[in-house]
Amino acid sequence: MKKYALLAATAALTAVSTGASAAYVSNVQSLAGDFAISGFADGTPLTYNVALTGLSGSLSLAAGPSGSYTVSVGPGLAGGTGYAEATFFAGPGGTVSRTISSNVQVFSGDLNVSGLTPGVYPFVFGMGLISSPISFGFSGSYDGATTMGVLGLLNGLLGTSFSDPTGAGTVAITGTITDTSVTMSITETASGWDGAGVLLAAADYAAFLQGRPDSQAERIAYMQSPTYNLTDGSFAMRNIAVTAVPEPASLALLGLGLAGLGVMRRRKQAA
Secondary structure, eight states: OOHHHHHHHHHHHHHHHOGGGGOEEEEEEEEEEEEEEESSSSSOTTEEEEEEEEEEEEEEEEEOOSEEEEEEEEEOTTOSOEEEEEEEOSTTOOEEEEEEOSOEEEEEEEEEEESOOSEEEEEEESSSOOOSOEEEEEEEEEEEEOOHHHHHHHHHHHOOOOOOOEEEEEEEEEEEEOSSOEEEEEEEEEESSOOHHHHHHHHHHHHHHTTOOOOHHHHHHHHTSTTTTEEEEEEEEEEEEEEEEEOHHHHHHHHHHHHHHHHHHHHHHHO
């Protein structure tokens, strides 16, 4: 075997055996601001808007190529413990906070993205470094499963009884980034589950009920309340990482591609 083919084969084996080194890590060093999610309870729950305003802090977002991934959430690059909290304005208000000291798997399956070049995208908000608005747009699809732990958390928050962790769907996002804000319009489809917009509507209605039983009168009152079709508040995160590790099948494809390059190089030399 020629030298280049041998190197390519070695790279292929290395790619398959060292999945951790191929991970795509999005890291939130520290980020705080206000949030407002709207449009999920207007009869079209799979189309809604998200606005993050008054932002300060920094983060880096990592995007990988389409493939099969295992995605987890855990402490960021600073190590130790990560922290996140949200304080809600409308309705009953209150603060929800979480600390995380180890990686927790949240998804495993296929992730496909179009309109977004793989790479790492750093952002610093509130420092005047983004001098003019940046428009963006991309779309993607997913087909996989979350974990029973995530289902349990959702059921506890929403009062639901989800038991099937699998689901698929598509999402299309367009938006604008400024020095202190990110605004997004989101359109999704869902198969095997209700979709994020439907979950947002259920959570907003559950917050309105505050433990009271559901009834037609309550639904009418909800539609007339200031909490209808809107979830807003303030948030803060620090030292949080989202890690997407390619599964062996995706890494094998990468390895085969490298091996193919080696074969082509060998043939060219032989000619």
